Amino acid sequence: MTLGAAPARHVLFTAWRGTDLARGSHQGCEVRDGALVLTEPAGTLAYDDPYAGRRRPARYEWSAWLSPEVPHAFGATSLLPSWNVDTPDGCWVVVEVRAADESPEGRRWSPWFTLARWADTDAEIHATSLPGQAGDTAKVDTDVVEALNGTAWAASQVRLTLVRPVGSTARPRVRLVGLMASAVPCGAPAEVSPGGRAWGVELPVPAYSQQLHRDAFRRWDRGGRSWCSPTTTSMLLAFHDRLPPAEEYAWVDERVPQPFVVQAARRVFDHAYGGAGNWAFNAAYAGRPGTCAFVTRLRSLTEAESFLAAGLPLGATVSFPEEGLTGAGYATDGHLLTIVGFTADGDVICNDPASHGIARTDEVRVVYDRAEFERVWLGSAGGVVYVVHPDDVPLPAPDDPTEPNW
Incomplete structure (x- = not known):
């Protein structure tokens, strides 16, 4: 009996670093000194941090960056964003992802899914994912958007909203945005990978328990x-x-x-x-x-x-x-x-x-x-x-x- 080929493991990682963030669409933000920063607020929003014990929502200014659309040469079933952002003096970011499948009429985009309201300290907000986001074709599992019911996505996109207190001059500073799209089988391959290029290599990484x-x-x-x-x-x-x-x-x-x-x-x-x-x-x-x-x-x-x-x-x-x-x-x-x-x-x-x-x-x-x-x-x-x-x-x-x- 001849065994079939192992199922393909498709993974595509797209990153926008530094000046790459000049690509895409911008509302009230631009690249300065190698990072995306808030320049002129595009609007205001209210946010009531459910983990802060505030009595009423706080008011914030925002700007937004929308990545270019990322086409996949395979039908993706999982999306996971990454970001490297400095959030000084009450600033924070909202990270969202959406995906599209192909139809005779063109790409059909999903709603935006929120993966994070995030800051690098808990002084202003408490970093959180957003549970309860699900539909017929996708759901959010904490940090990942997963396709449902046989859905496979032909493209994806990420959006970052940069937020600061109303009247502040502080600027969130975005140095990297990444988006992983993948379609991998549930199990591991039957055969172990051969390797060899790092055999005998051990890096002196400190040991923490x-x-x-x-x-x-x-x-x-x-x-x-x-x-x-x-x-x-x-x-x-x-x-x-x-x-x-x-x-x-x-x-x-x-x-x-x-x-x-x-x-x-x-x-x-x-x-x-x-x-x-x-x-x-x-x-x-x-x-x-x-x-x-x-x-x-x-x-x-x-x-x-x-x-x-x-x-x-x-x-x-x-x-x-x-x-x-x-x-x-x-x-x-x-x-x-x-x-x-x-x-x-x-x-x-x-x-x-x-x-x-x-x-x-x-x-x-x-x-x-x-x-x-x-x-x-x-x-x-x-x-x-x-x-x-x-x-x-x-x-x-x-x-x-x-x-x-x-």
């Missing part, structure tokens, strides 16, 4: 036991020497270990979702000035090796049952860990913040079987990764330039 904060700071996703994502994000930032300055987390008691992880958990917390695992919020937090961060999907560990060979560790999303990943010591419906290298035989070296359930950093490093890891990574969230890199560290060339996924 989420267990060090277990049962502490429970207002943010029940404390450290659920902080795999901000702990992973902190490891990626630390490797690039891009952790926040100490004054940003001076509010954390000085006796608390790795206080910057607590800071990360607070900043990436999605108040509607009630957790610190919103993929886009973690990338937005990591995209600090001088750093670019985004979420995409990779098609294989061979693609992941391109990043490690270029000196870039990755955050990766996995899920598996008990004994589904030898050496992990736990089961999970969704977990983030850091890929830091590959053994000489191609197995995956990780900094796993779960640290075998033990609150010690020397339990963080672990080697996972290549085939098992690829299965629980591609077969769960479809190969989702966090990519974090300083502006002066180039990304590797995509394996498929006709359908670049980074």
